Amino acid sequence: MTQTDHQNEPKLRFPGFDTAWEEKNLGEFFTFKNGVNADKSAYGKGRKFINVLDIISDTPITYDTIIGSVEISDKEFEKNEVRYGDILFQRSSETREEVGQSNVYLDQERTATFGGFVIRGRPITEIEPEYFHNLLKTARVRKDMTARSGGSTRYNVGQESLSAVPITIAPTLNEQRKIAGFAGAMDAKIAQLERKKALVEDYKKGCMQQLFSQKIRFKDDIGNDFPDWEEKRLGGIVSIKKGHQLNRDDMIEGAEYPVINGGISASGYTDTFNTKGSVITVSEGGNSCGYVDWQPHDFWLGGHCYALPLKDSVSHAGYLLQFLKNAQSGIMALRVGSGLPNIQKRDLEKLPVALPHPDEQRKIADFLSALDRKIDLISQELTHARSFKQGLLQQMFV
Known part of the structure; x- marks a missing residue:
């Protein structure tokens, strides 16, 4: 590869290419169409159906990797067919940063269809699909695309907005x-x-x-064989402790101690801690409540999380972590509440634990x-x- 400093050219180019790159809009290469909106009963059977989960995958979409399916008529399928070289865009999201994410369909033998939260880009001129797949993930294109999204509760990007996105191409x-x-x-x-x-x-x-x-x-x-296992309640093995909620204003960028709350990763960082490390945590509230994790270092235990320090040395923390990870679906089934789900301490304490x-x-x-x-x-x-x-x-x- 060779270095270049020319304007409107990349820093690295393959040898033998020196023609200036071109300024275009996406609409010069694609037509755009929204996807299928079927009755709830139609999903889970029928034809392969591309949705947002397929688009956010790291790798290009092929027929065998598609997760969902939908039952639609031949006529509807023909109108909403996805074939080799089509680009699929995420039309709507709760966060602006995710709007307009894209992926390419690279199955040359079989076709699929796509959902209403997706926009299909169909090439109208000869293109190299994998080139556009990567071009559309560059910071410059993503910044312009998200800037064109709108909405109050959800962010959306439309066909006209996608068509107007400027690109610089080989x-x-x-x-x-x-x-x-x-x-x-x-x-x-x-x-x-x-x-x-x-x-x-x-x-x-x-x-x-x-x-x-x-x-x-x-x-x-x-x-020799070990003795038979015992069954105990989780509350008999650990002391289940709930944390204290911090406001966003209490978070400090670059601070030392993670704030562990209701999600699967730190909510932020702060300059002090209220819980010693080397302890199991279980999310108490929110969409991820019931998530089991291990905190190796000192941290701030939030108001939507439980810490589970051992009561004695009879139980091995590493074993209990693995047991609870294996039982995580059962722990998540303890959720209550129609709005923001949560897990009650008394229900967690009753969880049976097999103890060797x-x-x-x-x-x-x-x-x-x-x-x-x-x-x-x-x-x-x-x-x-x-x-x-x-x-x-x-x-x-x-």
Whole structure:
């Protein structure tokens, strides 16, 4: 690749290409159409149906990766068909940053349809689909696209707005294909890592089911069987403590201590803590209530979260974390409330826990934690691969 300082050209270009890049609008390459709005009873069967979850995937959409389905007539399907090279855009979102996210359909053999929260971009001239797939993810295009969104409770982007989005593109299909080939190779690496991670996660899930159902048992260090497991209530093993709510004004950017509340990640950071680390937490309220996590460092426990410090040394925190992770769907089933869901402390305290001998707890925890470390390492590789791709592509587009 070669460096360039010319205006309206990327910093990196493949050798042999020196023609100036062109200023265009998306409407010069695509026509746009909104998707299918079917009766509720029509979903879950019929034809493959692209929705927002498919669009936000890291990798291009193919027939086999599509999650949903919908039953519609042949005539309706023909009007709303998605075929190779079509670009799908997210039409609506609760946050402005997500509006207009896009993905490309790259199945050359089978077609699908798409939903009402999606806009289809159908090429009206010859394009390189994977080139546009990456072009539309660049910061410059995303900034312009989100700026064109509107709405009060939800943000929306329309067909006319998409058509007017300005883009700067490589002037020849050959150069576009070179860039697309590089990006495709990176996507293949990312997809390989995602498959590797999914395989280890599935393996761990299977091991947890076998271990906690006692179909597989560890033996002690001299090869003898451990004693039978006991069943206890969670409230007999841990002290369930609820935190104190912080306002947004109390959050401090760049502060040391994470604020752990009702979500699956930190709500923000603050300069003090109210809970020591090395403890299990369970989200108490919100859409993620029942989510089980481990806090290795000191943190601020929010008002929509429980901390579960052990009452004694008989129980192994690592074992209990893995047991509760395995039981997470059951914990989430404890939710009450029609508005903002929550989990009552008294209901969490009644949760049955299967408790092996302390040494068997340790063996189970060590085995499953080793798999967690393997998953974390693959996740780090994924993060690095995505950052590497993003960094290079930023220099290969204007």
